[in-house]
């Protein structure tokens with residue numbers, strides 16, 4: 102049954118529109134569960150009524166016509182209660198309502214379960230039977246499981262249908278899609294849908310003009326894959342026992358098969374581009390294999406997927422070489438998942454905004470978007486990715502709203518807000534040369550977070566007093582192996598030189614969790630609780646020592662290096678790291694290098710160290726709060742998971758109290774505390790951090806002038822009074838409201854919403 106369920110969901114996800122998705126659901130559920138009727142009712146967003154959208158069993162003329170309010174009929178009762186209703190003879194029930202157009206007088210047994218997505222009832226899934234009969238417990242739980250699994254797919258199909266179908270047109274016109282704010286700002290531009298290279302599921306349809314040229318392009322890709330497969334066979338056939346290379350024969354057969362190749366060519370003839378046509382045909386084949394009873398044949402589905410990926414890779418390579426104008430001016434990059442490398446592929450002058458189904462405000466994509474000053478909304482799980490290529494899109498990076506083909510009134514308003522924003526940002530430039538001083542004369546140095554060499558210029562131009570967090574993962578990520586000591590030294594030297602004499606805080610390698618190195622894969626069930634940051638580098642002292650040596654050597658003659666240790670959860674990790682740092686230092690001295698021992702700090706991002714903050718402070722020269730991970734670990738909310746993104750908030754009272762404990766503990770040992778997580782660049786949070794007694798802040802360069810404006814507009818005393826009030830609040834919403842209210846009152850409202 103699990104297999105059937107899985108294959109139904111796969112098919113629904115691959116459906117071209119909402120109608121097709123619903124038809125698949127009713128037909129497949131009816132035949133899998135051997136019932137007489139299966140129907141889906143969906144809530145019409147405008148009228149609030151439940152509409153019969155699809156049925157296998159009821160009379161076709163009733164589809165689209167039967168409508169019930171939540172207080173009408175049994176279907177309405179299921180939606181009203183948001184609970185299953187299981188009856189052996191429905192007509193006996195007082196809420197039973199008869200619709201002659203359905204022909205349902207024949208049916209007695211009734212089982213209805215709600216379809217719920219993000220706590221909202223989307224509709225009702227109903228089974229009916231001629232006989233008077235009570236569905237057993239297993240059937241009820243099975244249908245609940247099916248409805249729960251289908252809810253996401255239906256929500257997605259509803260949004261996708263949104264562009265094509267009638268149902269969705271009503272939903273989308275004027276209705277924004279909702280995600281999480283990823284990077285502030287407003288973008289008005291054109292959607293360019295991108296997909297991970299060689300991931301067939303997320304390839305969009307696109308019209309093609311020259312059908313013959315597109316067919317040739319596809320056949321050339323097939324030819325190239327055939328050559329690759331033959332080369333593979335030659336390569337390994339000596340090493341394989343006879344017969345084992347037969348798998349590759351199957352590949353070659355498929356590459357010649359009429360149903361596969363012919364199917365794609367036909368689809369291209371219908372006007373779709375080659376990657377889209379390949380997706381259509383490959384999905385059909387994968388589904389057909391998945392449905393087979395025979396395990397061997399079912400596994401062939403993976404072969405089709407693998408083969409299609411190879412063909413796609415060929416098509417994408419050709420496309421990349423041939424197309425310089427893939428990104429128009431005002432490109433809004435849209436995708437299931439936008440990675441850092443996808444962002445990097447777009448010429449910066451053409452990139453206006455970013456919208457992605459996955460990710461949240463502290464995912465590394467969001468951090469990169471903020472560093473580039475590009476408005477971003479992430480975690481838009483109803484985004485109709487496959488449908489919106491080349492459509493007009495508005496991205497509101499403050500509220501997390503995305504408008505597709507917005508009505509002219511909305512567009513006009515956003516144009517106005519964007520203009521105001523530009524004016525505000527010009528005004529902020531005047532703060533560049535000014536000190537980051539509170540009204541009562543307290544200096545709060547503002548530093549920049551960087552990771553790419555290309556970040557250096559914007560950081561210097563923003564007036565940063567140094568680098569508060571240099572994420573060393575990026576130079577490691579863009580290579581095909583661990584960079585050597587000399588290679589690293591050169592990269593680090595560039596950064597240290599660019600900022601000297603201002604301090605540069607370099608964090609030792611923090612991979613694992615959501616930051617993977619392509620050449621060092623780590624497979625774990627719980628990567629964020631696993632082998633990450635300092636845990637990896639202490640287990641591999643050769644990697645740690647090479648990095649420390651490279652950093653110390655890079656700082657020779659400049660001496661503006663500070664070291665920062667990530668993911669500290671236990672004091673012994675600090676002791677071990679310090680001892681390795683000292684070892685590297687002494688070795689280099691012996692080698693005749695004029696190195697100096699830098700200041701060393703620890704990141705506070707795992708809750709355990711908050712309860713050992715004093716002994717931790719005693720061991721180091723400074724502390725830096727990584728509020729992104731601290732929030733994730735304190736609240737047990739994955740920072741990248743859109744499903745729980747609503748729970749992720751660095752203004753949660755628990756996080757605020759944790760910051761206070763750290764500041765107080767560190768103060769007892771005269772150890773300065775900085776915040777280098779995204780909280781530091783959030784104007785409302787920065788005001789609170791000022792009041793909590795933080796000594797410095799480090800953020801992406803694009804936020805720096807905004808935060809300087811906050812610091813210069815308040816006194817520490819006033820901020821402290823506000824912080825005291827906030828500490829008594831019990832939920833993040835009240836805290837945010839209080840802080841934003843204070844900013845708004847001071848005339849700084851333009852920092853937390855679109856407009857001035």
Ligand code: PEP
Pocket residue numbers: 570572611706726727728729730731777778779
């Ligand atoms: C943090 O966790 O807050 C932090 C600054 O580190 P990263 O975002 O790189 O994990």
Ligand code: MG
Pocket residue numbers: 667706727729730
């Ligand atoms: Mg972190």
